[in-house]
Amino acid sequence: MPKLNILIYPDPRLRIKAEKVTKFDKCLENLVNNMFETMYSADGIGLAATQVDIHKQVVVMDLSEERNSPKVFINPQFTVKDDKSLYSCTEGCLSIPGFHEEISRPEKIIVNYQDINGKFITEEPEGLLTVCYQHEVDHLNGKLFVDYLSPLKRSRIKKKLEIERKKEF
Numbered sequence: 001m002p003k004l005n006i007l008i009y010p011d012p013r014l015r016i017k018a019e020k021v022t023k024f025d026k027c028l029e030n031l032v033n034n035m036f037e038t039m040y041s042a043d044g045i046g047l048a049a050t051q052v053d054i055h056k057q058v059v060v061m062d063l064s065e066e067r068n069s070p071k072v073f074i075n076p077q078f079t080v081k082d083d084k085s086l087y088s089c090t091e092g093c094l095s096i097p098g099f100h101e102e103i104s105r106p107e108k109i110i111v112n113y114q115d116i117n118g119k120f121i122t123e124e125p126e127g128l129l130t131v132c133y134q135h136e137v138d139h140l141n142g143k144l145f146v147d148y149l150s151p152l153k154r155s156r157i158k159k160k161l162e163i164e165r166k167k168e169f
């Protein structure tokens with residue numbers, strides 16, 4: 001399975017809104033497999049298709065320490081159940097390597113998504129899954145965790161990553 005190239009902030013392609021998946025076929029299965037391969041080899045816990053420059057509503061995740069609990073979310077959405085109850089978590093992102101920042105997000109959400117076969121699922125996630133799910137749905141909407149930071153902090157991160165990228169060439 002080929003590994004995919006992960007886009008790095010501030011690549012403008014990270015801002016493209018992903019389209020709904022309508023075909024649950026072999027092609028989708030291949031994409032999901034390649035995304036898992038890419039996520040595991042980068043040591044990440046979640047990856048949205050947007051991050052590998054494929055603008056479809058597909059997310060893969062594995063929050064287990066043993067790296068043996070793969071989860072797939074197709075066309076993921078959520079509604080906030082209680083917007084007063086927030087959960088703070090230090091977030092990182094494979095598209096923003098080397099930076100970790102504390103972000104507050106709604107703690108109680110109801111998620112709606114489809115599985116790899118197109119079956120509709122509704123759940124109320126808990127803990128880290130709640131945060132990670134919102135982080136990945138943000139990616140599909142062209143949003144990144146740096147968007148929650150102050151403009152000053154965000155531009156510092158942007159500058160550092162741009163310098164890093166120049167060094168690579």
Ligand code: NI
Pocket residue numbers: 092093094095135139
């Ligand atoms: Ni991310």
